[in-house]
Amino acid sequence: MQFRLEKRAEPSRLMLYATPVAAVILTMVVxxxxxxxxxxxxxxxxxxxxxxxxxxxxxxxxxxVKAAPLIIIGVGLSIAYRANVWNIGAExxxxxGGLAATWVALATYGMxxxxxxxxxxxxxxxxxxxxxxxxxxxRTRLGVNEILTSLMLTYASIQLxxxxxxxxxxDPMGMGFPQTRIFSEAARLPTVIPTTIVxxxxxxxxxxxxxxxxxVSRSVFGYQIRVVGAAPHAARYGGFSEKRTIWLxxxxxxxxAGFAGMLEVAGPFQRMVPGFPTNYGFTAIIAAxxxxxxxxxxxxGAFVIALSVVGGEVAQTTIGLPNAASGIFQAMMLFFLLAxxxxxxxxxxxxxxxxxxxx
Amino acid sequence: MxxxxxxxxxxxxxxxxxxxxxANDHVSFAVKPGEIHALLGENGAGKSTLxxxxxxxxxxxxxxxxxxxxxLAVSNPRAARRLGIxxxxxxxxxxxxxxxxENIAVGMDAKIPARELEARIRAVLKTYDLTLDPHRxxxxxxxxxxxxxxxxxALLIEPKLLxxxxxxxxxxxxxxxxxxxxxxxxxxxxxxxLYISHKLHEIKALCDTATILRGGRLVDTCDPKVETSRSMAxxxxxxxxxxxxxxxxxxxxxxxLVVNKLSVPGxxxxxxxxxxxxxxxxxGQILGIAGVAGNGxxxxxxxxSGEILGQDAHAITLDGKSIGGxxxxxxxxxxxxxxxxxxxxxxxxxxFSLSDNxxxxxxxxxxxxxxxxxxxxxxxxxxxxxxxxxxVKAQGxxxxxGSLSGGNLQKYIxxxxxxxxxxxxxVSQPTWGVxxxxxAAIHQALVDLAAAGSAIVVISQDLDELLSLSDTLAVINExxxxxxxxxxxxxxxxxxxxxxxxxxxxxxxxxxxxASHAVPA
Numbered sequence: 001m002q003f004r005l006e007k008r009a010e011p012s013r014l015m016l017y018a019t020p021v022a023a024v025i026l027t028m029v030v031x032x033x034x035x036x037x038x039x040x041x042x043x044x045x046x047x048x049x050x051x052x053x054x055x056x057x058x059x060x061x062x063x064x065v066k067a068a069p070l071i072i073i074g075v076g077l078s079i080a081y082r083a084n085v086w087n088i089g090a091e092x093x094x095x096x097g098g099l100a101a102t103w104v105a106l107a108t109y110g111m112x113x114x115x116x117x118x119x120x121x122x123x124x125x126x127x128x129x130x131x132x133x134x135x136x137x138x139r140t141r142l143g144v145n146e147i148l149t150s151l152m153l154t155y156a157s158i159q160l161x162x163x164x165x166x167x168x169x170x171d172p173m174g175m176g177f178p179q180t181r182i183f184s185e186a187a188r189l190p191t192v193i194p195t196t197i198v199x200x201x202x203x204x205x206x207x208x209x210x211x212x213x214x215x216v217s218r219s220v221f222g223y224q225i226r227v228v229g230a231a232p233h234a235a236r237y238g239g240f241s242e243k244r245t246i247w248l249x250x251x252x253x254x255x256x257a258g259f260a261g262m263l264e265v266a267g268p269f270q271r272m273v274p275g276f277p278t279n280y281g282f283t284a285i286i287a288a289x290x291x292x293x294x295x296x297x298x299x300x301g302a303f304v305i306a307l308s309v310v311g312g313e314v315a316q317t318t319i320g321l322p323n324a325a326s327g328i329f330q331a332m333m334l335f336f337l338l339a340x341x342x343x344x345x346x347x348x349x350x351x352x353x354x355x356x357x358x359x
Numbered sequence: 360m361x362x363x364x365x366x367x368x369x370x371x372x373x374x375x376x377x378x379x380x381x382a383n384d385h386v387s388f389a390v391k392p393g394e395i396h397a398l399l400g401e402n403g404a405g406k407s408t409l410x411x412x413x414x415x416x417x418x419x420x421x422x423x424x425x426x427x428x429x430x431l432a433v434s435n436p437r438a439a440r441r442l443g444i445x446x447x448x449x450x451x452x453x454x455x456x457x458x459x460x461e462n463i464a465v466g467m468d469a470k471i472p473a474r475e476l477e478a479r480i481r482a483v484l485k486t487y488d489l490t491l492d493p494h495r496x497x498x499x500x501x502x503x504x505x506x507x508x509x510x511x512x513a514l515l516i517e518p519k520l521l522x523x524x525x526x527x528x529x530x531x532x533x534x535x536x537x538x539x540x541x542x543x544x545x546x547x548x549x550x551x552x553l554y555i556s557h558k559l560h561e562i563k564a565l566c567d568t569a570t571i572l573r574g575g576r577l578v579d580t581c582d583p584k585v586e587t588s589r590s591m592a593x594x595x596x597x598x599x600x601x602x603x604x605x606x607x608x609x610x611x612x613x614x615x616l617v618v619n620k621l622s623v624p625g626x627x628x629x630x631x632x633x634x635x636x637x638x639x640x641x642x643g644q645i646l647g648i649a650g651v652a653g654n655g656x657x658x659x660x661x662x663x664s665g666e667i668l669g670q671d672a673h674a675i676t677l678d679g680k681s682i683g684g685x686x687x688x689x690x691x692x693x694x695x696x697x698x699x700x701x702x703x704x705x706x707x708x709x710x711f712s713l714s715d716n717x718x719x720x721x722x723x724x725x726x727x728x729x730x731x732x733x734x735x736x737x738x739x740x741x742x743x744x745x746x747x748x749x750x751v752k753a754q755g756x757x758x759x760x761g762s763l764s765g766g767n768l769q770k771y772i773x774x775x776x777x778x779x780x781x782x783x784x785x786v787s788q789p790t791w792g793v794x795x796x797x798x799a800a801i802h803q804a805l806v807d808l809a810a811a812g813s814a815i816v817v818i819s820q821d822l823d824e825l826l827s828l829s830d831t832l833a834v835i836n837e838x839x840x841x842x843x844x845x846x847x848x849x850x851x852x853x854x855x856x857x858x859x860x861x862x863x864x865x866x867x868x869x870x871x872x873x874a875s876h877a878v879p880a
Contacts, residue, residue, distance in 0.1 A: 009762050011710070218732045223718060231708040236666050237699060238719040239688030 005346040012344055019340035020290050020297070024304055027332040034328075035321070044319050049311030049329060052318075061196045062310045063303065065268060068205040069094070069260040070302035073284035075212045076256030078293040080249040082216070083225035084232075087250055089135065089150025090257040091281025092157040093128035097258025098265040099161065100127025102180060102272040105187035105265075106169060116186040120262050128258015129251045131157065136250040140243045146250065158277055165272055179273040189267040201263035205302075208256065212295035225249055257281060283309075286334045305330060365428030367392045367551040368413065368520055373422035375408050382408040384575045385422065390520065390568075395542060395552045397562040397583060400572035401595055401794035406555050409572070410522050413553070414446045415439040427519075437468055445513030446522040451505050455498040462497055463512050483514045487541050502651055503534035510541065521545065522553045527561060528820070529652050532855035539565050557595070557795075558823070559588035573597050596795045605806055609830070612642030615814035616783050621674040621683075623662045625838070631655040633662060633669075634838040640783070640814040645805065646843070647829030648818040651858050655838035656818050657700065660787045663816065664697035665690040677783055692723055694782030698772055700791065700818075702765065706772045709761030713753060714742045716760050717775055724779045741778070749774035750800065766793040773801050777808050784808060787818040802828055822854065834858055 028046045036042030053059035073090045080087045087093075100123040108116050134153060138144040162178070171181040189199040216222035227235040228245040235242060260280065265272060287305045291297030312326025366389035375383040383405045390396045400406050411417045413424065415433035424431040426442060433439045436446075453462050464476055471479070480493050491507050500508075506526065513521055523542070527535045542565065546552055554566055562569055562583045569583040571594045578594050617639050625632035633655050640646045650656060661667040663675065665687040672684030682690050687697075699705045707716045717738045722728050727738050742756035749770045753763050760768055769790070776784060789805065790798035805828060809815050818835075819825050825832055826846055834841040834857035841857045 010759055218735075220722070220728055220731055220733060223715070223733060227708060227711075227719065230710045231704045233701070233705045234708045234719065237664065237687060237697075237705055239665075239686055239691070241686075 002350070004349050005342070006349045008345055008347055012347075015340075015344045016292060019343060020292060020301070020337055023290070023333050023336035023340055026336045027329055030332060030336075031329055035325070040321060041319055045315055045321050045325065048315035048318055048321070049308055049326065051311075052314050053307055053310045059310055059314070061193075061198050063306045064198050064202045066306035066309050067299075067302040068199075068201045069264055069280045070284045070287045070305055071205040071299055072201075072208050072260040072263070073253075073257045073281055074287035074291060074298040074302050075209050075295045076253035077284055077288040078291065078295055078298055079212065079216060079225060080253040081288060082229045082293050083245050083249045084229040085246050085249045085253075086147045087132065087135070087150050087253045088147050088285070089132070089152075089154045089281070090253065090284055091277055091279065092150065092154030093131045093254040093257035094261040094264075094281045095154070095157040095161060095277050096131040097124035097128035097261030098269075098272065098276055099157075099164065099261075100124055100258065101262035101265050102164075102169070102183075105183040106180060108187060109181070109184055111184070112186045114186075117189070117266065120187060120266055121259065124258045124262025124265075125255045126258070128261060129255040131258070132250045132254020133247075136247045139250075140246055146246075150250075154281070161272065161276060162274055165274055169272065171271075180271045182271045183266065187266060188270050189263065197268070199263075199267040201260075201267050204263065206299065208259075209295045209299050216295060221248070257284075283330060286330055289334060289337055304333070308333075366390060366425070367394075367427060368431075368553075369425040369428075370409075370413075371423040371425070373409065373412065373419045373424065375405075375412065375417065376420050381575050383412075383419070386572070386575075386577045387422075388570045388577060388580055390551045390553060392519075392551055393546050393549045394568060395546050395554055395566045397566035397569040398553055398555045398572065399557065399559075399562060399569050399591065399595060401557065404572040404595075405575040406572055407524070408575075410446070410524065410553065410555065413439070413520075414444060414522060440468060440516050443517065443519035444522070445516055445518035445520070447506070447509045447513050447524065447526060449525040449528065451509055453497050453505055453508060456496065458494050458496055459491060459500075459508050460493040462508055463493075463515070466512050467515070479515060480511055483511055487514065487544055489541060502529045502653070503531070503537070506530070506534075506538070510538075514545070518550055520551045520553065522555070524555045525557075526554075527556065527558060531651055531858040532822070532851055533859055535561070559583075559591050560823075562591070563588060571595055592795055604803065605810075609643060609810070611644045611830075612812060614639050615642050615678060616640040616816070617676045618663075619674055619676075620671070621662060621669055622671075623658055623667050623669045625655075625658060626661075626667070631658060631838045633658045636835075636838075636840040638833060638840060638843060640816060642812050642814055643809050644831065645809050645815045645817060645829045647825035647832040647846070648816065648835055648840070649822055649825050649832060649854055649858060650818075650820065650835035652820055654835050656787060656820075656835060658838065659835065659840075660697060660699055660785060660818060663785045664695070664699070688723060691720065696720065696776040696779055696781035696784050698776055698784070698786040698789065700787040702768050702772060703761060707760040707768060710759060712757045712759055713746070713751075713763075713771060714739045714756040716771075717742045717745070717756075721775060721779055742775075745771055745774035745778055748778065749804070766797040769793050770797055770801065773804060777804050780811075781808075781813055783814045783816070785816045785818070788820065789817060790821070790824060791819075798824075822851070 028050060032042035032046045035045045053063060073094060077087060077090055101120040104120045104123045131153060135146040135149040138149050139146045165178045165180060169180045171177065171179055173181065189201060191197065191199050192203060224240045224245055227238055227240055228242055232242055265276065269276060283305050287298055287301035290301030290304055308326045308329045315321040315325060316323060369389040371387050372385045373383050374385055386409060398406050398409065408417065412419050413433065415435045415438055460473065460477055460480065463480060464473065477493055484491055489507055489511065491504060491511065497505060526538060530538065542552055556562055566583050568580060569591065570580045571578045571591065573595060583591065619637050620635045621633055622635055623633045631654055636659065638646065658667065662669055665685055669683055673681045675683040677693055677695055680693065682693055682695065703709045708719065714735065718727055718733055721741060725741055727734050739756045745751065746753055746756065751771045751774065752767045753771065763771065773789060789801050793801065805815055817825065817828060829846055831843045832846050832849065832854065833843050834854060836858060
């Protein structure tokens with residue numbers, strides 16, 4: 001018995017939506033087997049990571065707070081990736097957004113006023129977009145691959161945090177800790193549900209996803225990024241400039257990553273610390289793909305990633321799973337998803353072995 | 360094993376299935392020794408599948424092949440070559456940066472010392488009166504010369520059967536004449552030739568027998584010398600052929616498009632630039648642009664559509680307005696629509712629905728965009744109209760462009776542009792790879808558009824198409840455009856010489872020389 005891949009006449013809509021779900025399920029199955037094989041309670045690990053957080057209302061708050069930045073960054077990345085623009089440096093743009101917002105917060109320290117948070121948001125958006133402008137400029141002017149430049153700029157941005165929190169922005173009352181002072185009240189994000197940790201960033205993330213979905217699916221801009229991604233030659237024929245699209249998508253994805261950085265620093269952190277970069281910019285890549293590069297799908301993708309992060313913490317304490325476990329689960333999800341992608345365009349057919357005549 | 364009166368190759372009930380398609384349905388015919396046998400059919404009729412089985416690239420699902428009377432099974436092309444079956448493909452597989460000799464050496468099954476190989480190549484060239492320098496670099500050769508490399512490569516195995524797949528599609532008329540001489544000589548020496556084509560007058564001129572396929576089935580095996588081109592075409596498409604109806608006594612209106620010394624650089628390493636191209640097209644006029652592929656046709660289309668901008672904004676004027684500095688979107692607003700040669704990936708996005716593909720070029724002219732948002736209902740309605748008016752076989756406006764056959768996609772693309780009622784339509788290869796029925800429909804639509812007062816530029820390598828369609832003809836060679844020639848007054852020889860690179864007054868003198876050259880003893 002042999003199997004053969006056969007091209008479908010039309011890409012399968014069913015498979016488009018079924019493969020991300022299948023990837024998550026496969027991850028659970030294979031994860032259970034792997035962790036059993038290396039001596040952990042594999043079934044327990046999967047249960048702790050994927051189910052326990054869902055049955056606990058405290059963990060739901062965590063899920064929302066963790067998913068929010070993933071959604072916002074993931075939506076931006078999904079827009080860029082649709083246009084075949086590979087911004088891998090969302091982590092750096094997130095950091096720069098956080099730093100720009102921190103600058104506003106420190107400059108307005110001790111002041112009050114409704115305008116401080118919006119000013120921080122604008123600074124965060126501008127910071128992220130400006131940082132993404134560097135790969136855009138290099139790509140459109142010199143043809144430098146944006147994957148490399150955006151990724152390497154991430155490490156530069158992290159060094160910038162280290163410098164700022166150790167010297168110019170260091171908390172004068174911080175007993176030498178490398179961190180800024182806690183932002184004043186007006187520069188902190190309010191919670192939206194009293195007595196919880198759910199801050200304003202969570203509903204904002206959902207709004208961002210819905211607005212982005214509407215723009216991508218209905219507007220000429222959304223059409224433009226889809227054409228440039230699917231057929232650059234046809235895009236040129238249709239009157240869309242590839243360079244303009246590279247600029248736009250990098251700026252939008254950078255702006256959203258910077259916005260997420262602002263929400264994080266003004267929400268959960270409330271100050272800038274060296275531990276501010278928590279890989280949201282990288283895990284959002286997986287969220288974007290799990291969500292099929294569809295802004296609404298990214299909500300699902302971000303939720304699953306948040307689940308594995310929160311669940312990973314649970315599993316660390318309850319069954320002593322290493323911290324790296326959730327990373328392994330996230331990576332498996334991405335791999336299974338990418339492998340499953342082939343089923344969207346191809347179907348598997350069983351064939352009988354052919355008798356091949358010889359001379 | 361070998362018997363003298365057995366056919367060289369005999370196919371008995373050959374059947375090949377692909378998922379959802381019966382590519383060959385019990386096809387049977389025979390090729391005699393020394394016979395030039397045409398395999399005739401539209402795109403998708405099953406010609407390529409059939410020869411791929413003879414050459415060992417695929418295996419038949421059913422049926423039997425016989426070689427000189429003995430059962431034949433060809434497991435791969437190498438085995439085919441060992442038996443004496445050679446093939447010259449439509450698309451050459453040559454390394455541009457290597458010499459002729461190196462290219463041939465790379466393709467040989469057996470390792471032969473370079474000196475010996477060169478001697479053998481020279482012997483073949485001498486036997487068949489072919490001119491080709493084994494030490495030339497391939498990138499400096501013309502298409503005709505490149506094809507000669509492939510032919511020499513096939514002749515080196517001393518074939519008993521030579522398969523030629525659409526060999527003339529890239530040649531000038533003179534090169535076609537030389538090719539035919541070679542093939543006749545080869546056949547006179549006893550080699551059988553299976554000649555795949557859809558150019559009927561060539562088959563009448565060259566072939567002894569013609570086997571016609573339609574929809575994977577054998578329709579008829581006939582003598583092309585007895586048949587008319589029309590009768591063979593009708594067997595090929597299975598229906599009566601419609602003539603292009605040109606309104607009588609046509610007169611042209613005012614000048615629509617004026618191109619004055621348009622130059623653009625070539626794109627890519629082997630892209631041909633445009634060099635001071637000038638021409639004029641009036642309302643109602645169809646200008647044909649002939650030429651061998653790769654002589655600047657793509658640059659011309661891109662420069663007219665606005666995909667590439669030339670230096671001088673005034674080099675192109677439409678209705679008296681300079682449009683040379685405008686991009687594609689702005690030119691479309693001014694009434695210039697264009698259809699590039701490559702359908703999938705350039706004129707249309709394969710992954711997109713037809714409806715979304717209509718947005719690609721029609722969004723501004725037909726008002727699909729309101730406040731930055733796309734009115735997908737309007738795009739769908741328009742796409743439905745294109746499908747209905749141009750008899751596009753598709754599962755509605757939601758079908759992806761990639762799911763359509765080449766001919767249907769071309770009908771859709773042509774319809775999408777024509778129904779926008781452009782002031783000027785520029786099309787490249789409007790019927791390339793399109794079946795005869797669809798081609799006739801596209802030609803008629805172009806003629807009707809011109810009759811309604813639009814100016815049309817048709818860029819094509821199919822001379823028959825241009826001669827039947829256009830009012831005026833110009834030839835592009837090495838990025839230069841010849842002066843316009845009036846169709847009906849100009850001879851095929853003259854056009855052929857221009858295609859081969861002779862300019863102006865030289866063409867007239869060269870025509871006689873070429874004519875005497877084409878009829879050797």
